[in-house]
Amino acid sequence: MESFGLLAAGTHASWYLLPLALTVSLVYSATRFEHPPQILRRSARLFVTILVSMAALFAVLFLLSWNL
């Protein structure tokens, strides 16, 4: 099991945003609402919001570091 960390270390760190954003949006929405369809709908919206926000942040940082 120790080698799992070393194996995972070969993956780009940005990919870890996907499962993390998914669990955060699911649990956050589950603690905001009670009705299951609404939880799923709101968590999907939050997931997309997180990804778009991070992509926008990435774009800004990418532009600011252009030619550095």
Add this chain to the structure above:
Amino acid sequence: MLDPRIPFKNRYFAGVLAFLLPGAGHVYQGRYFKGILCGVCVLVTFFYGMALGSWSVVYWKKDPTNFLNPYYAQVFVGLPALPSLVQARRYESRTNVDEMSISGPINASFHGSLRMHDRAAGPADGFVIGQIELRPGSRPTEGRVVQGTFTGTLDKKEITLKLEGIPKLGKAVSADPYREIEVDVVDNAEPPQVIGRLRGEIPRRFLDRFEAPPDERYYLDLHGKLGKFHELAMTFTMIAGLLNILVILDAVEGPAYGYGDGGEQDPKASASGDRADKTVPPAQPPPDPTKK
């Protein structure tokens, strides 16, 4: 105010359950969907982080200079993180030091190095891998010693070594999956003469390393191997703990935005003046305690 449509039962007991095992509080209340959803998300995030960090990122180590100890967040995962407190006590115990004897027989896989005092007396120095077998013994001159054998390969050649003397074992409790061991190699004479030294590592017991604090050497070694993924693993386990705080609050107080019929609105319904969410059953008034 608590929503009467949510079966809280004993909500404080549910909060304790939610702390001990993420999602268990909701399952106790009969809120199975949320219980399973939150439990799976929190536990998968926590254990994924632990696996990513080679099972060495969740531990309690008292550090007065560090007010941002990651364990302050990790502990909210509950039972999966609580063994750290027991392991920290064992790690800091006065008995958890390098040992010069063994209490029982050892039969374990071994890897390490062989260094001969006299090159003419036996095999050359080199890397050895194989099986080590030690048992407590005694000699009139040295008192308590260990006796045993090493069977394996020295630079891919079969080798058997006779071991005897006072061993040196690393501390029993630590996050490092391997425990250091050193013992003398002796010849077949009587009394046996020391001809070399075997130095290496044997696997540490799972219960002696799970959520135990790491030694400085192993901590730096792990950082060197994992790099930024060590911090990422720490982040996963911390986020799992922080998410479970929300889950505990939900088990005790209910969802932050209520049942769902007062917050979100269907755009079509809003346009037509109907502001209620049709996907959610309408609110029922709380039962009147005076009526039977």
